[in-house]
Amino acid sequence: MNPVIRDAAEFGILMRDLLARGAQVRYQARGMSMWPSIRDGDILTIRPLQPKEIAPGQVLMFQKGDGRMLVHRLLRVTSGHQPQYEFKGDALSNSDGVVPLDSIWGQAIGFERHGRC
Numbered sequence: 823m824n825p826v827i828r829d830a831a832e833f834g835i836l837m838r839d840l841l842a843r844g845a846q847v848r849y850q851a852r853g854m855s856m857w858p859s860i861r862d863g864d865i866l867t868i869r870p871l872q873p874k875e876i877a878p879g880q881v882l883m884f885q886k887g888d889g890r891m892l893v894h895r896l897l898r899v900t901s902g903h904q905p906q907y908e909f910k911g912d913a914l915s916n917s918d919g920v921v922p923l924d925s926i927w928g929q930a931i932g933f934e935r936h937g938r939c
Contacts, residue, residue, distance in 0.1 A: 830889075830890070830891070831889065833849075833891065834885060834889065834891040837849070837868070837883065837891060837927060837928075838885070838927050841868065841869075841870045841883070841927045841928045842870070842927075844870055845870070846867055846868065846869045846870075846931075847867070847868050847928070848865055848866065848867050848868075849865070849866060849868070850863060850864070850865055850866075851863065851864045851865070851866050851893065851933075854913055855892075855894065855911030855912070855913055855914050856881070856893065856894065856895070856911050856912050856913060857912065857913040858912075858913075859881070859912050860881070860893065860912075860930070860933060861935065863935075864933045864934065864935050865933060865934040865935075866893060866930050866932070866933050867930070867931050867932040867933065867934075868883050868893070868927070868928040868929065868930055868931070869928055869929055869931050870927075870928050871926075871928055871929045873923055875929070876896065876899070876907070876923075876926065877896070878896050878897060878898055878899065879895065879896065880895070880896050880929055880930075881893060881894065881895050881896075881929065881930040882894070882895075882896055882909070882926055882927075882928065882929050882930070883926070883927045883928045883929070883930065884907070884909060884921050884925050884926045884927060885921070885925045885927065886918060886919070886921060886925070887919075887921070887925075891927075892909070892911075892918065893930055894909040894910055894911045894912075894918055895909065895910060895911070895912055896908070896909055897909060897910050897917060900920065904922065904923075905923065906920035906921065906922060907920060907921050907922070907923065907925075907926060908920045909921065
């Protein structure tokens with residue numbers, strides 16, 4: 823039996839730690855912010871990634887400044903001493919704002935919908 827984690831902070835810590843150790847993770851997406859690419863209830867597979875692999879257009883798992891963990895598309899990377907990464911859900915009008923590199927945890931590499939990959 824798989825345990826169910828209902829606390830968002832606990833879930834975020836678990837995801838970050840597993841990805842930092844090099845593990846791929848699978849979890850059930852909630853919400854419609856990435857519709858139609860990712861739908862509520864889809865099972866996502868997230869893999870760890872190295873900073874040099876990050877590129878606009880990728881769907882990445884990251885943590886916002888308010889502590890929420892999201893999986894949204896990377897729009898752009900600002901250049902400079904400390905680059906910032908701007909994300910947006912495909913179905914949303916506005917971007918999520920920018921996050922620093924250390925808030926990006928992994929890349930979505932696949933999903934399962936209704937038991938099919």
